Amino acid sequence: MAKVKPQRITSINNTIDELKAEQEIVLKNNTTVTLVDIDLIHELKLENDILMHNRISYSKSKLLELAENISKLAKEGTGILGTGLLNPVMLRKKDGKLERIHGENRIRALKLNGSKQVPAIILENVSDELARFMRSSENLNREDLNTYDETLSILEHIQLACNFKDIESVKSFLNKVKNFQAGKSSLNEEEKILHKNVSDVFEKIGRFDIITFVDRLSVLKLDPLIKQALIDEQITYSQAKVLKSKLKNPNEITKILELLKNKKLSVNELKIYIDNLKKSTTKDEPVNKNIFDKVNYYSKKLSKKVYSSLSQEDKLFIDLKLKEIEKIYLTINSKIEK
DSSP: OOOOOOSOOOOHHHHHHHHHHHHHHHHHHOOOEEEEEGGGEEEOOOTTOTTOOOOOOOOHHHHHHHHHHHHHHHHTTOSGGGSSOSSOEEEEEETTEEEEEEOHHHHHHHHHTTOOEEEEEEESSOOHHHHHHHHHHHHHTOSOOOHHHHHHHHHHHHHHHHTOSSHHHHHHHHHHHHHHHTTSOOOOHHHHHHHHHHHHHHHHHTSOOHHHHHHHGGGGGOOHHHHHHHHTTSSOHHHHHHHHHHOOOHHHHHHHHHHHHHSOOOHHHHHHHHHHHHHHHHHHSOSSOOHHHHHHHHHHHSOHHHHHTSOHHHHHHHHHHHHHHHHHHHHHHHHHTO
């Protein structure tokens, strides 16, 4: 593994405390809330930091709930400047443009409601380093972080606190520390100091240590379908890991995700279900992949005996899907009889 070369070794407390002090000064001098046209707001641009996580991902249900709550308050004429928002978004003015520091989901919810403006605090003279700190601090203090966003937020916080060049450098160093603690590699004196600083960050965060967090990095490599299901809270992180390890085909992933929407399975039950499904498919599914053979094969599998042995919940699910299939067959027949 290539040697990790952070730009400088610095005291975590000094770095974070300095940025906290700078943030307090900036916020103290910029307290005016104004209405800003949403279309004028740009994404935050940071030099040499293309991997910065730009927002916290709300599940679709949470975003709709937020939009509904905002709409209700707006109709009552409450919230900041009568918009229904309880907290303004934070923007910085740079090179004549307004860039969002945080408040993405509030803006998305307002857009769903058809709103054109958002209450905002506009900050002047905010450096890239301070903007990154303000965003990562807000993210880490949230209680509703999903696993994907939490992992990225912690990586960004370590990058900032220990002055790594980028997030990839953080990930590389964390993996090197894991190998070091397993006796598979060594650290030079500079890296030992960095190891201590990174460990201090985890102690302050209070959720992980380096080893347990390294295991979490796999969440960044999830298939997009699995990642979205995790963000939408349809599956747990443990279930996501099972799907990642056992499924590669998008059709298989979609099938299991559909199952998990309607049936609660423990991690062990999920593993067994997928293993049995693979065995059944390998053993019984027709070698001939002709679509007519497949339709005939799966139709025969759902016999009256099999159906009667299912739970009421599974029966309701199958009834719903069979009605959808019936509509498809009616459409097919209309094409045939032309």
